[in-house]
Amino acid sequence: MTAEEHDVSEPPPSRTFWAFLRQPFGAGFLLTLGGLVAIALGIALSNLSTVLVYIAFALFIALGLDPLVRAISARGLSRAVGIAIVCAGFGAVLVGILLLIIPTVVDQIAQFIRSIPSLISDFQGSEVYVWLEESFGDQVGAVLAEVQAFLTTPSNIAAIGGGVLQVGTTVATAASGVVIVIVLSLYFLASLPTMKVSLIQLAPARSRARVGGLADEITASVGSYLGGMVVLALVNAAFVFVVHLVLGLPFPQLMAVTAFCITLIPLVGSVLFWAIASALALFTSPVTALVFAIVYLVYMQLEAYLLTPRVMSRTISVPGSLVVIGALVGGTLLGLLGALVAIPVTASILLIVKQVIIPRQDRKA
Numbered sequence: 274m275t276a277e278e279h280d281v282s283e284p285p286p287s288r289t290f291w292a293f294l295r296q297p298f299g300a301g302f303l304l305t306l307g308g309l310v311a312i313a314l315g316i317a318l319s320n321l322s323t324v325l326v327y328i329a330f331a332l333f334i335a336l337g338l339d340p341l342v343r344a345i346s347a348r349g350l351s352r353a354v355g356i357a358i359v360c361a362g363f364g365a366v367l368v369g370i371l372l373l374i375i376p377t378v379v380d381q382i383a384q385f386i387r388s389i390p391s392l393i394s395d396f397q398g399s400e401v402y403v404w405l406e407e408s409f410g411d412q413v414g415a416v417l418a419e420v421q422a423f424l425t426t427p428s429n430i431a432a433i434g435g436g437v438l439q440v441g442t443t444v445a446t447a448a449s450g451v452v453i454v455i456v457l458s459l460y461f462l463a464s465l466p467t468m469k470v471s472l473i474q475l476a477p478a479r480s481r482a483r484v485g486g487l488a489d490e491i492t493a494s495v496g497s498y499l500g501g502m503v504v505l506a507l508v509n510a511a512f513v514f515v516v517h518l519v520l521g522l523p524f525p526q527l528m529a530v531t532a533f534c535i536t537l538i539p540l541v542g543s544v545l546f547w548a549i550a551s552a553l554a555l556f557t558s559p560v561t562a563l564v565f566a567i568v569y570l571v572y573m574q575l576e577a578y579l580l581t582p583r584v585m586s587r588t589i590s591v592p593g594s595l596v597v598i599g600a601l602v603g604g605t606l607l608g609l610l611g612a613l614v615a616i617p618v619t620a621s622i623l624l625i626v627k628q629v630i631i632p633r634q635d636r637k638a
Contacts, residue, residue, distance in 0.1 A: 331457030
């Protein structure tokens with residue numbers, strides 16, 4: 274049989290495949306198979322969501338510590354020694370802060386729970402309560418009594434977390450997650466240069482120098498941004514601690530720790546803490562709560578227009594509208610993690626657009 278006869282009698286496999294797809298059964302089979310693969314990938318990503326969050330947190334911690342490691346390495350020490358120094362210093366500071374704060378915070382939480390009846394009693398004697406009672410009648414007293422009964426019953430507090438067993442499981446899961454993130458952060462911190470080189474090698478040889486410079490700028494900006502966020506949160510916590518001491522508000526250490534944790538959230542963190550702290554201060558005195566609200570509101574303006582530009586001027590430059598949009602999108606998609614990484618991711622995208630896409634478009638003129 275000649276080659277021509279073979280071509281006529283047996284069409285190539287590619288033609289047979291396309292002919293199969295033109296049939297309704299073939300097209301439906303392919304679409305169904307693609308849908309099943311997409312569903313399987315979605316289920317796999319959903320099951321791996323916790324692991325992916327751990328990896329993202331660990332990578333950002335590593336990027337945040339990398340500038341310190343590079344600064345130590347620039348003094349003539351090896352990267353391994355720099356990592357050991359940074360990790361030892363970070364661990365010492367963390368342990369010191371925990372030893373200073375945790376006993377006080379635990380004591381203040383217990384004191385807060387014990388003082389709930391007296392706080393509610395003082396609130397009932399305030400002008401705010403009188404105004405609420407005049408406006409809404411006896412229902413205010415009934416609601417307040419139910420709130421007091423709920424907060425002072427330990428079983429109710431345990432029920433919020435799904436029971437004692439569920440609370441214990443949650444604590445154990447959180448502790449194991451922290452350990453995993455710390456271990457991954459150390460691995461990422463040690464292997465960041467190797468990871469960069471591996472990613473750069475995926476680019477064409479003629480573009481590797483440019484891609485390497487772009488990768489260095491992105492990682493440096495992300496690390497500096499995270500360091501700046503920590504600095505601003507520390508300043509915020511110190512300010513809250515001092516204001517609580519000056520105004521005589523209860524639980525200054527607890528509120529300082531709360532301020533540090535909440536103000537790490539971009540954009541809405543300070544506003545959220547302002548609302549929470551002002552509401553809690555109402556239980557002490559409406560006048561004191563008003564003073565705190567005004568003082569912290571003034572601090573928020575100083576932080577927005579004075580501290581933040583000075584701290585962030587050397588890290589990331591992103592237009593305000595894109596900051597808001599990025600934070601909203603990131604928070605909607607990934608919650609707290611998305612809100613934290615939204616600004617550096619937005620800055621990285623802008624950097625790629627300015628250095629890659631725009632020059633490529635300019636060359637087409």
